[in-house]
Amino acid sequence: TTITVFDLKSATLAQRSRCFVGGSEALYMTPDSLYLATTRWAAVAQGSGLVAYPAEIHTDIHKFAFAAGLPAYRASAAVPGHLGWNGEHKPYRLSEWKGDLRVLTYTAPSGWGVAADAATAPSPARLTVLRESPGSATLQTVATLPNTRRPEALGKAGEQVYGVRFLGPRGYVVTFRQTDPLYVLDLADAADPRIAGALEVPGFSDWLYPLDDGLLLGVGRDADSAGRRLGVKLALFDVADAARPQLIRSLVLGGPGSSTALDGSRHGLNTFVVDGVVRVALPASLVDAGSGTAQRSLLRFEVDTRARSLVALGALGTRSESGWWGSPWQERSVQIGAQVYHLRDDLLTAYDW
Numbered sequence: 001t002t003i004t005v006f007d008l009k010s011a012t013l014a015q016r017s018r019c020f021v022g023g024s025e026a027l028y029m030t031p032d033s034l035y036l037a038t039t040r041w042a043a044v045a046q047g048s049g050l051v052a053y054p055a056e057i058h059t060d061i062h063k064f065a066f067a068a069g070l071p072a073y074r075a076s077a078a079v080p081g082h083l084g085w086n087g088e089h090k091p092y093r094l095s096e097w098k099g100d101l102r103v104l105t106y107t108a109p110s111g112w113g114v115a116a117d118a119a120t121a122p123s124p125a126r127l128t129v130l131r132e133s134p135g136s137a138t139l140q141t142v143a144t145l146p147n148t149r150r151p152e153a154l155g156k157a158g159e160q161v162y163g164v165r166f167l168g169p170r171g172y173v174v175t176f177r178q179t180d181p182l183y184v185l186d187l188a189d190a191a192d193p194r195i196a197g198a199l200e201v202p203g204f205s206d207w208l209y210p211l212d213d214g215l216l217l218g219v220g221r222d223a224d225s226a227g228r229r230l231g232v233k234l235a236l237f238d239v240a241d242a243a244r245p246q247l248i249r250s251l252v253l254g255g256p257g258s259s260t261a262l263d264g265s266r267h268g269l270n271t272f273v274v275d276g277v278v279r280v281a282l283p284a285s286l287v288d289a290g291s292g293t294a295q296r297s298l299l300r301f302e303v304d305t306r307a308r309s310l311v312a313l314g315a316l317g318t319r320s321e322s323g324w325w326g327s328p329w330q331e332r333s334v335q336i337g338a339q340v341y342h343l344r345d346d347l348l349t350a351y352d353w
Contacts, residue, residue, distance in 0.1 A: 001036065003064060003071045018071045020062060026083055026090035034064045034071060035094055035101065039082050057082050059105060061094075063132065063139060077139035079128045081105030084161060088266045089206075095166030100142060100190045101130040104164050104173060125154035125161050125175065129190050145185070145193045152195055154183060163218060165208035170242065172216060176204035176227075182218070184242045196242035201250070203233045207262055207269065211278055213305045214240025215248075219262060219269065219282070222252045232258045232284060236303060236310040249310045253299065255289030260299075264329025272335035278303040279353060281340050283331035285321070296321050298333060298342045300353070316351045317342055 001024050004017040024036040041054050058078045064071040083090040084106055093104040107124035126146075130139040146153055155161065155175030163174040171185030171193075182205070186196040202225075205218025216237040222230040231254040238246045261268025261283040270281045280301040285294045297318035303310050332343045335353065342349050 003034065003036075005066070005069055005071055007069060016070045018064065018073060020073070022060070025087065026094065028091045028094040028096075030096045032065060033074075033096060034066070035061055035096070036064075037061045037083060037090070037094065037103075040078075053082050057107070059083060059103075061101070061103065061130070061139060063101070073137075075132045075137050075139045077130050077141070079103055079105055079126075079130070079141075081107035081124070081126055088264075089164070092166075092266075093164050095171070097166070097168055097187070098190070099131065101139065102166055102171065102187060102193075103128045103130065104161065104171075106161050125173065127154065127171070127185070127193055129187075129193060131190070143191050143193055145195070149192075150194050154195070155181065162220065163205040163208040165210060165216075167210045170210075170239075172208050172210070172239070174205045174208065174218070174220075176223075182237065182245055184239055184245050186242055197245050199237070199245040199247065201235065201247050203230070203235075203252075205233075205235060207266070209269075209271070211303060211305055212276070213308070214238060215303065215305055215308065216245075217278075217280070217303060217310075219260070229256060231255050231289075232260055232286065234280075234301060234310065236308075238308065248308055251301070251310065251312055253284070253312070254286030254295075257287040257292075257294075258285060259327060259329065260284040261328045261331045261333075264327075267332065268329075270333045270335055270340075276304065276306050278305065279335060279340075281333040281335060281342075283328040283333060283342065283344065285328045294321050295319070296328060296344075298331075298340070298344075298351075300340070316340070317344065317349055 002019045007014045024038045026037040028035045062076045063074040065074050083093045095102045105126050128144050129142040131142045133140045159175040165172045169188035173183040182199045184197045187193050203222040205220040207219045209217040216239045218235040222233040231252045233252050235250040236248040272279045282299045284299045285296045287294045297315035300313040334341050
């Protein structure tokens with residue numbers, strides 16, 4: 001694996017590189033550091049099409065720092081478990097704060113497609129806090145969660161980890177089997193991380209977006225009491241009080257089979273803030289549960305952080321489609337001023353917001 005730094009002030013784009021032997025599955029950066037993470041063994045495809053990891057899987061993490069324009073190797077560590085089965089989610093399971101790296105791993109060898117296939121063993125999600133040990137080239141474990149002092153599991157029996165997001169002294173973790181427990185982690189004391197609060201709601205959030213004024217936006221799927229996935233779901237949470245997270249409002253669009261650009265890439269959702277209002281643009285294909293037809297369009301939402309509200313605006317560029325070609329996975333949007341631009345297939349369309 002080669003890490004190359006380009007000097008954009010140089011007329012020749014001068015470059016300097018560092019290498020190490022091995023692959024990498026996730027890249028996470030701060031202004032001062034770069035982390036690369038990878039499991040020690042390749043994932044194996046099962047006959048069902050799901051992905052499995054060896055039971056004793058570990059994830060290697062390598063830290064580099066930027067000194068005089070050169071990525072200098074600093075330290076490494078190995079933590080139990082893996083970063084999940086979705087490559088788009090893996091970078092969000094690492095976060096550095098005040099020099100410490102927080103890592104959320106999952107130690108189960110394989111996932112499941114429907115709730116009925118889930119094992120009933122305790123949730124194997126694990127948080128590890130790592131700190132560089134001067135002069136030893138190692139990232140030493142400062143704390144883990146759960147632990148003997150705080151044994152509560154991150155998730156109930158048989159649940160998988162979905163959305164993960166860190167922000168300073170907070171961490172947010174969503175697990176799911178039939179309901180969506182949203183866990184709020186208090187990470188202010190690196191030596192004593194803890195679960196500050198939890199909230200159960202139907203469905204789950206695949207993606208979490210911290211907003212101003214103690215708000216958290218989740219995007220994922222609704223689900224019924226048996227854990228069957230339904231339509232696209234947006235949920236606005238009040239997490240100002242970590243001990244008592246609350247659901248402000250949720251919106252469910254479409255039925256089973258609906259999808260969004262976030263299903264293909266973490267770049268599928270676009271936000272733009274105007275006077276305290278967060279404008280959210282999300283390409284989607286919403287399937288009508290009755291007819292089975294899909295409406296493919298650019299969905300729009302607004303979160304007013306002062307009024308603490310979530311509303312859906314009219315969709316743009318709606319057209320009916322069916323079949324695999326109706327997937328919005330590769331669609332993108334961007335907002336510039338009062339306009340939103342939507343790239344779908346080979347067509348770029350501009351709309352007034």
